Amino acid sequence: MLAATEKIIFTGPVGAGKTTAIGAIADTPPVGTDVPCTDGAWALKSTTTVAMDYAYLLLDDGTRVHLYGTPGQERFDFMWSILARGGIGLVLLVNCDHPDPVAQMEFYLDAFADFIRETGVVIGLTRSDLAATVPLEAFQARLLERNQVVPVFEIDARNPEDVKVLIHALLAVLGH
Amino acid sequence: MALSPDNEHSVPHGHTLYLAVAGLGDQDRLALTTAVKLLAHDGKPFALLEAQPRRAHLLVLDADHREGREALAAARPGQVKLLLAAEARIGRNLIAVRKPVDIGRFRDLLGRLYEKMAAQLSRQDAPARPAAATPVDVFRTLLDARHQRRRLVLEVAGAGSAWIDGEAGSVTSTLDTAALHRLLTRPAGAFTVREPAPGERAPAGEVQVTSLSTLLWDAALACSGGRLLPGHDTETPVRLKAWPNFTRHAFHPDHLKLAAALARAPHTLAGLAAATGVPLATTIDFHNAAFAVGLLERAGDDAPAAAPPAPPPSRRGLLARIARRLSLRR
Secondary structure, eight states: OOOOEEEEEEEOSTTSSHHHHHHHHOSSOOBOOEEEOOSGGGGTOSEEESSOEEEEEEOTTSOEEEEEEOOSSGGGTHHHHHHHTTOSEEEEEEETTSSSHHHHHHHHHHHTHHHHHHSOEEEEEESTTSTTOOOHHHHHHHHHHTTOOOOEEEOOTTOHHHHHHHHHHHHHHTTO | OOOOTTOOOOOOTTSOEEEEEESOOHHHHHHHHHHHHHHHHTTOOEEEOSSOGGGSSEEEEETTSHHHHHHHHHSOTTSEEEEEESSOOOOTTEEEEESOOOHHHHHHHHHHHHHHHHHHHHHHHSOSSOOOOOTTOHHHHHHHHHHTTOEEEEEETTTEEEEEETTTTEEEESSOHHHHHHHTTOOTTSSEEEOOOTTOOOOOSSOEEEEHHHHHHHHHHHHOTTOOOTTOOSSSOEEESSOOOTTTSOOOHHHHHHHHHHHHSOBOHHHHHHHHTOOHHHHHHHHHHHHHTTOEEEOTTOOOOOOOOOOOHHHHHHHHHHHHHTOOOO
């Protein structure tokens, strides 16, 4: 019998740390589809994910929880709904050194609005330790204006404990 | 009946006991609801939870009905069950009653259960931990500084000092982070608090600058000991304005449950503890911390909204296994 499968979706803009966050908690190194950047994203990183990242968590009963990272570039947004279908919940990562990270957050909340309504979302703010970044309170205030009281935490995507806290918050949102 | 030590469902006198019903026929349900009305006059209030029976203090089930047996199987081990059955049953936290059960029997049983559960929580409700706080504890001192936008100096003889700036929301300290946090649980007399002298400035050189909110959060958890801040109570609904930054704050895993429940709808603290199964003392500590850093507010006249339906049992099991697999070190 095939083991049961479930999936958690990681999304966010280019350079937000999706691949890194998945790698921080997965049992397997992320299998990526990274290619050299040929558009404006080259300024942020040398390669980018064009289809998805993939890794999994193996649970004690043999269940695999798939961790999918969506491609960050918006021209691949047709992949997002395909990847999200059947997912448990959404992890949205936003890099705070973006010129307008609050708008980035809103863009992804809107893009995944239906999926979020059916499941849940948590938001991880990466690179918040860099100078002159937008403070956490700005994200919280905008979420409150949108009537969305969702978890939003500062994280280091390389730190497994930070990513685990994010997932635990997602589980709490989902009713665990 | 002796309630098992892990029973989390006791309530203090005067508080509402939440009960859920499964599989009861119309006659039994009518008898139960009538008994509940009578008990309210006896000062033993019960409220019926229409959803999420696992979150009720008490389950009333009919074992001869499929719905009742399913609810029994899905109940938490520590949950108290009043089981209506044709035959006697024995189980942990389980009271089996032969049918039929009339109004008087329900009133007697529920009344006695209320007494036992209230008495148990009275013990549990006493400060859950030895109060680490001093008579003028650090938490209250920091909270006053923030609310009144005052500057204060905390000094630990021979160790160093912390400059609290309620206006700027910062703490500048010659103590390292660990020492600063140890200060939160110091006994009375271990530190002094004073107004800065005219012209006195925050320490410079090798200092730690941290957010006052971070220290306030930690101080609330270290000093509250299950006691509410003055002017607050367990019966006024509160709402969460934003989630605490849990990756940068100390927290108990139950705080995630509390934040998630409050993010869905305003709750009273008593209702929140009942709905989540989190001990009231932990709920109060979380409330104090979230209130202190401005993440919580009173919900006014807003009635708590109905809780969303619980995830199906299969999904609950999956979520629990994911949580185990990603266990936190804190």
